Amino acid sequence: MSGAQVDVRHVRKSFEDGRIRALEDVSLEVAPGELVALTGPSGCGKSTLLNLIGALDRPDAGEIVVAGEDVTRLENPSRYRAQTVGFVFQFHNLITTLTALENVQVPMLDGRRRAVRERRARELLDEVGLAARERSYPPTLSGGERQRVAIARALANEPRLLLADEPTGALDSDTGAQILELLRGVREEHGTTILLVTNDDAVAAQAERVLRMRDGALVDAAANTVVSSAGCKPAHPGVLGRADS
Ligand code: ADP
Numbered sequence: 604m605s606g607a608q609v610d611v612r613h614v615r616k617s618f619e620d621g622r623i624r625a626l627e628d629v630s631l632e633v634a635p636g637e638l639v640a641l642t643g644p645s646g647c648g649k650s651t652l653l654n655l656i657g658a659l660d661r662p663d664a665g666e667i668v669v670a671g672e673d674v675t676r677l678e679n680p681s682r683y684r685a686q687t688v689g690f691v692f693q694f695h696n697l698i699t700t701l702t703a704l705e706n707v708q709v710p711m712l713d714g715r716r717r718a719v720r721e722r723r724a725r726e727l728l729d730e731v732g733l734a735a736r737e738r739s740y741p742p743t744l745s746g747g748e749r750q751r752v753a754i755a756r757a758l759a760n761e762p763r764l765l766l767a768d769e770p771t772g773a774l775d776s777d778t779g780a781q782i783l784e785l786l787r788g789v790r791e792e793h794g795t796t797i798l799l800v801t802n803d804d805a806v807a808a809q810a811e812r813v814l815r816m817r818d819g820a821l822v823d824a825a826a827n828t829v830v831s832s833a834g835c836k837p838a839h840p841g842v843l844g845r846a847d848s
């Protein structure tokens with residue numbers, strides 16, 4: 604299945620009755636099959652934006668169209684989360700009492716027969732280079748290996764969009780580079796659109812395009828170089844822009 608187009612239009616999101624303005628008029632487009640990195644200081648709204656695109660939360664205003672569907676107005680967001688998007692987080696969120704093979708099957712517990720699920724889970728573990736560890740439990744795997752299992756799990760239902768929130772944030776730089784290599788391979792193989800949050804410049808450099816955020820808004824590359832050391836003030840009105848690295 605081909606990658607999803609993502610259109611974010613004039614999205615706003617605040618928390619705590621408006622006291623925390625996490626996103627201020629954010630607009631961006633990601634083309635099908637594009638690998639885009641989203642960077643910016645802690646607290647600038649990167650995770651909030653990813654969560655809205657993944658329909659884990661709803662914006663206060665604006666629209667988010669993924670593969671032609673406005674995900675802010677879904678009747679069945681859980682179906683969208685299960686079938687259209689895959690999530691990878693900084694901390695893998697694997698179930699420690701399940702083996703790697705069982706963890707990868709969790710998103711497939713929708714009536715599919717066990718033999719069918721297991722075959723698919725094996726294919727996925729093979730794809731992420733962990734075929735030999737299918738019986739291993741997460742605590743016995745390295746950080747990079749756990750993240751590979753998490754990626755295999757995210758790919759279980761052939762998502763058209765992969766949302767990865769600091770997937771290399773807890774890894775050393777070599778392991779992080781390998782995870783990025785894996786994500787690039789996924790994109791090549793399946794055409795999956797990938798939106799990746801990272802604070803690692805080496806990781807961002809592997810993306811086709813880098814979007815920078817500050818104070819709940821996207822900033823353009825030139826502005827960002829001037830203010831790159833600025834702290835993050837979530838209530839500060841930001842500038843709308845788009846950075847083509
Ligand atoms: P980033 O991922 O860039 O570090 P976040 O999107 O997590 O930033 O957070 C943006 C701002 O919104 C921060 O000020 C954060 O404290 C606030 N925030 C995020 N989620 C919530 C929430 N559920 N309740 C209250 N404030 C939140």
Ligand code: MG
Nearest residue numbers: 649650651768
């Ligand atoms: Mg975050």
